[in-house]
Amino acid sequence: MFTSVNPATGKPAASYPKLTDAEVGQCVARASATYADWRLSPHTERSDLLRRIADRFEAETDRLAALATAEMGKTLKSARAEVAKCVAGFRYYAQAGPGMLAPVRLKAAGGVAEARWHPIGPVLAVMPWNFPYWQVVRFLAPTIMAGNVGLLKHASLTQGCALAIEEMVREAGAPEGVFQNLAIRAGGVAALIADDRVAAVTLTGSEEAGATVAEQAGRALKKVVLELGGSDPFIVMPSADLDAAAKAAVTARIQNAGQSCICGKRMIVHGQVYDAFAERFVAGMRAVKVGDPVDEANDMGPLSSVEQRDAVLEQLERFKAAGATLVGGERLPGEGAYMTAGVLTDVPIESEVAKEELFGPVAMLFRAADADEAIHIANDVPFGLGSSVWTNDEAERERFARDIEAGMVAVNQVLASTPEAPFGGVKRSGHGRELGAQGLHEFMNLKTVMLPGASGEVGD
Template sequence: MFQSINPATGAPGATHPEHSAAEVEERVARAHATWAEWRVTDLATRTDLLARIAEAFEADKRRLGELATQEMGKTLKSAIAEVEKCAAAFRYYAQNGPGMLAPRTVDVPGGKATSHYLPIGAVLAVMPWNFPYWQVVRWLAPTILAGNVGLLKHASLCQGVAAAIEETVIAAGAPAGLFQNLAIRSGKVGALIADDRIAAVTLTGSEGAGAKVAEAAGAALKKVVLELGGSDPFIVMPSADLDAAAKAAVTARTQNTGQSCICAKRMIVHADVYDAFLERFSAGMRAVVAGDPMDAATDMGPLSSEEQRQTVIDQLAQIEAAGGRLLLGGEPLPGKGAYMSAGILVDVPIDHPAAQEELFGPVAMLFRAEDIDAAIALANDVPFGLGASVWTSDEAEQERFTRDIASGMMAVNKMLASTPEAPFGGIKKSGHGRELGAYGLHEFMNLKTVFD
């Protein structure tokens, strides 16, 4: 049995039964049978369904948003915005799918070669709790368009969301086996990956979980896409608009209570503007209102659980013991709920193990860089390479950052955010493969070349 706990109050919520081995087998068999039919549907059938699913998400966004808030604590306004973003993703693939799947023909000696994008089967997704709708939809929308079918193993603490997604997709007119939730524990994922009826697997989660899934997929010789952790740099150079940069830094570090892979976590500021940026950034972080996530005036809700809050507290203690200093905030708030104040860490020893980890909470690490070379060195001096945000009006610096920062994504003079149109993913221990855009669609398709 899965037990939902409201992280804003600590009160137990709904319970959700685990699927038995027989129920899991029934769902896998249904997915496999459905794929045999869905794979040969025309693109109009697929895109029409995607458009209807978008409408269903949009129409039910308040209820779906409330469910996410109750299960993992994000503010209601951000939860509703997440559902709206999901609707936009379904519409994007509905409108642009045919162009993405059009065959490509090139001349070859003696004739032509045409590349076709064809479905491969059932794709298993192992998804986390931090963006419980968006993480699923950025895989699910292209899965449906591709002619594949999907099986979801969602995080234990958001089983209500998982069930709601399945209900919404089915209510929009999807075949019963096109998308199904598997209410199971992580220990059962390996056997699923080994099942011949599962064609591929995608995971968004921790580095450790990614390694286990990649190992299982490798043993089964199956395609895998991994979107893992990040410790994204936020670099501020002397030519930056400091007011805009500081405002974006506050949002980047506290959105979703700091529980986002692409939340900027390490603020790397040029020495010439360090003090001026810190003044603005500190004022912004102090002004962040943590409280009831259902209240529209709240900036930041609780962390997803007491366990997650304690993990962040332990990381901060390790960094402080090694010489780091909490300049402000970063403290558990009194009363019920897994609340924590927004904080800033300075004097962080960059080679300390805790400073090399992903800090999944609303606390920023602030570093001083003497020049662009030092800023890039600091940015790259972690095992991760997911995203980055750079603030400079100097085009030569922008080109240098594009070339030399080791990341899968980078934003210039703005906060990094995902969008359905562009590929999303990282390098190094942040994973491999891409989601979203045409690249994400093609990850789980057979690129079949026909010579004639």
């Protein structure tokens, strides 16, 4: 059984049965059988299904949001926004997906070549708890549009959300087997990856989980997409609007109680404006109102579990032992996984802790002498997922966009995923891309078809 614990109260909320090995086998067989037909479905049928799923999510926004808040503690306001993003994601692929699948004609010796996109089969998704709907939709919408079918292994904390997604898809009229939730523990993933009927795997999670899944997929010679950890830099230069930058930095750091791979974690500020920015930023973090996530007067709810909260607090002790100074970042008394927002200063740049990801509502604050040093600090970690740069100097913008080692750079804004743009990282933040046309094509076979033709001319 899986037991859902409300992190705001620390009390059990609901229990969900775990699938037996035989039941998992039946799900895989069903996915394989469904794929044989779904791969041949017209693009219009796939688009129509995505629109109906979007409609179901939209109609159930309040229920879905309340469930996410109860299972992992995000504020009800942010949970509603997450559901709305899912609706947008389904509708984006419903509209743009058919065009992304159109064949491309090329000149070729003796005739014409066509590059055509074809599905590859059942895709296994191993997903985390921090965005329990959107993380799944990022894989599911392009999977359906591609003509593949999906198998989900969701986090133990959010089994209610996983079942709700399956319910939305079923109620939208999807053929049985197009999407199935597999209520299993992490130990069951290896057998699924090794199963010849499973074509590919996508994972969002920790470095350790990514390395394990990549190794398993490599042994099976299967395509894998990994979206792993991040310690995103948030760079502020003298030409920036400091009020806007400081306000955005607070928003970036406390969204989802700091439990987001792409929220700004390391604030790197030019020496000329360091003191002015630090004053604004620390004041903003001190003012963050923490409490019941259902109460919309609160800025931040609990972390996802007491265990996650305590792991962050233990990590902060190691920062202090290395010489850093902590303002805030304290455990709140009483029930639930609550802590205050915090800021770490004087973090030794060469220390081991400075290279780690802080998955909680505490920021590291660094001083940089110039753009060169800001880029050095930004890149001096094993991660390369996202980044945010604040400058009104066009040359600086281009320099940061070119030289920051990351899959994504946001200029004068908080980085956020969007259905239209590819999402992913480099270095130990993973490889491959979700979203956009690139996310649709990741798990497809780009097939070259050589066609005869006397003229060799390329058609429209």
